Amino acid sequence: MRRTRALRALTGAVLTGFALLAAAGTASADDPSASPGTGRDGDGAPAAAGTTFRLATQIRQGERAAAEGSAGDYFYWVFPADAGQRVTVTATVKLPESAGRQGTSRWRIDVHDGLRRRQACVHGSQTKAAPADAASVELSCTLRTVRAWAEPWSDAPLPGSYYVRLTVVDLPQRDLGLPVRAEIEATSVDAGGAHAVDGRLATPLVPLTVTGPERDDRDSSQQEQDEQQEQDEQQEQDEQQETAEAAGAPEDGWSSGWWTDRWLWTAAGGLLTAFTTAAGYSLARGPGRRPGAPPRA
Template sequence: MRAVRALSAALLMLGLAAAPAAADSTPSPEASGDGGGPTRAGTSFRTATEVEQGQTATARASTGDYLYWSFPADAGQRPTVRATVKLPEGHAAETWQIDVYDGLRRRQACQYGAQTRTAVAGAASVELACVLRTVRAWSEPWADDPLPGTYYVRLTVLKLSADDLGKPVDAELRVESKDMGGAAAVDGSLSEPLVPGVASRPEEESDDTSSAVLAGLEPEDGWTSGWWSDRWIWTAAGGALAALAGVLGYRLTRGPGRPRHVPPGA
């Protein structure tokens, strides 16, 4: 019995000693990075910083720099891009603009939103917004419709005084999407999403330096995750109603049934 008790005590002490080490190895919520977005921006399409939808990306830059981010958008989504630029004190009037490009680097028009705005002299910040058209699962080659894949956002200043060039600014970017459902469904889909370019990621994360790394972000449920929509429900309901209407129409047009034949002498 004494040997068993001694062994149990030793195992208990070993577990207590290992518990702090296990606790120290668990990353804290702040260190995991799950709740925040990237804190920098790229300077070209090639080095665009990836940001997930629903995250807020921040960056500190100089007035006159071109800032680039990229985000994934799938079929059936209508992305909304919002940007806020915190301006330095004592600045003159400045005009800022955001542009959105698809995976083929085609500039996408905004349905509505303040894509270009002018901040008056001394304004603390300027807010921009761009609501894109609904992303289609398939489109004609000659069309300029938004398709599933990577989208690029470029933020820059268009007009400013020479004295304000190079002053520090803080930029924030946030992308959110609305699911448009079966109303945006089309008969067709792309074989692969449009995700060209090289993602901006540390070199140590890539073991193979001989091949380019495609954009790593994608929708939560994967590409073409919106294959199911309420369009299927309406189609099935329409088919059932059509069958019911056919049965009722047959009953109405058939008329009264023929009288049963009674043999003579019955």
């Protein structure tokens, strides 16, 4: 009898322990901050950066992203920008302790459009040096106003994806590989109808940031396997294309169209012209004759 009770107690303890472990595992899986493989922190902001254009990390405007890396790495992010927006990209690089650094480092931030053309910065510190005792370095780049349409030969910024590349361009050889933390944020302001143009881009410059795997040629004996593999790759590529296009568009969609606040100024100008014309006509006609007054000689 005692042996049976002891066996039951031991079995109950083991089952309780398994239940607690399962509950802890479920809670850990549900907690976004407990799964580093997602590439996002507890607030949902990206916590990693790509290493090439094709692997750039998708971010949204107004979202502060961060990434851990080493001095000498390339950090890539991509975000959407629409017509009429004047975009400013700011980056902060937090450097390791000065005791482990040998000298001054120089950091640079570049912004490319969807065609991977480097866009000029009209304001901000695109390149900045960090002394050996500096704890961080801040960079910024303000682009020209995004246009709704431009000539093919022009390098004007157009609606679509914009890539941000952050890297160090000069540092002592011994400082290569030191751990750094990069934080980046893209914001924009509405430039207004003064920068509007009479045109619209047919398709935003949103190229695919991810491509499907390349398929190798096979022997004729593996034709069925080739067909199945091709179907799987095509399906995967379609899913990646939909994801990339959805991630590359603003949350409210592309707003490039015919409406700008220039229409308000045009209407106000028309009303002012009509009022001025009526006032000028009244002054040129002179005072009218009073009712019952005799006609002038």
